[in-house]
Amino acid sequence: MSVLEKALELVNQGYSVFPLATGTKIPPKGHHGYLEASKDPQRVSEWFNNNPTWNLGLSLAATGLIVVDVDLHSTDKNGMQSIKKLAAKGNIIPGDTYIEKTPHSGLHYFFKTTGDDTLTSQVNAWPGVDLITNFTVMAPSGIDGTEYTSIVTGKLSDALYLPDWLAAKLVPERRHFSPSKRVRNHTGKLLDDMATGVTGKGTRDNWLTSIVGRMVAAGASPESVYQLACTVNDEYISPPLEGREVAKIFNSVLRKEARQFGKENTRRC
Numbered sequence: 001m002s003v004l005e006k007a008l009e010l011v012n013q014g015y016s017v018f019p020l021a022t023g024t025k026i027p028p029k030g031h032h033g034y035l036e037a038s039k040d041p042q043r044v045s046e047w048f049n050n051n052p053t054w055n056l057g058l059s060l061a062a063t064g065l066i067v068v069d070v071d072l073h074s075t076d077k078n079g080m081q082s083i084k085k086l087a088a089k090g091n092i093i094p095g096d097t098y099i100e101k102t103p104h105s106g107l108h109y110f111f112k113t114t115g116d117d118t119l120t121s122q123v124n125a126w127p128g129v130d131l132i133t134n135f136t137v138m139a140p141s142g143i144d145g146t147e148y149t150s151i152v153t154g155k156l157s158d159a160l161y162l163p164d165w166l167a168a169k170l171v172p173e174r175r176h177f178s179p180s181k182r183v184r185n186h187t188g189k190l191l192d193d194m195a196t197g198v199t200g201k202g203t204r205d206n207w208l209t210s211i212v213g214r215m216v217a218a219g220a221s222p223e224s225v226y227q228l229a230c231t232v233n234d235e236y237i238s239p240p241l242e243g244r245e246v247a248k249i250f251n252s253v254l255r256k257e258a259r260q261f262g263k264e265n266t267r268r269c
Contacts, residue, residue, distance in 0.1 A: 055141035079128030197236030
């Protein structure tokens, strides 16, 4: 099968492909690799009709696939040994998914993803094993005179879904916000208490006096304190105080700090 035929086969299966320079893993001059990957048969045909020796790239991220790349480049990074060790722990990489043999006798295991998470490539996730999420080279491309070849019967669309234990390896560590793990500062506790509010005529004055005093202590300007006191009264006190009572509380708390607001008791919330 020619590169053009393979490219069109992949496009017909819904995958995005792009050209690579002959005998390499890099884009031809003037091209942008997987960033210009396409599912358009006409565009793909133009690429490879005009350049039949180009290699074929497959965009993984754009088509919901990942590749487990098992290398055999050196004795200290023998990917097959890593696969065996993982299997011994119950983490088995299914051998009945779509697989291609690389020019240097490595293996590319292809898996579908659900698209629920953003997956990040892991270079040397285990010795000799890379987890690839951006792009890969596809058969029948060639490197150093040797071609990539499919070693299973079937199509790429027959690839299995990624095992959960591999998906977990590919998902970046999340930092979850947990209020219980943070020490609330003065302002945070004040906001919580304001939102809690108060009900009942007998406690409203004292509660609002406390809130206004704490807002002053938090460093808010007198103008902000007054406006917030009015809002707290309207939204979080049941039943609300009369506006003149709020102003009276405000002036009482700010008597020393805000003498310039001595006429605030004439304001109404």
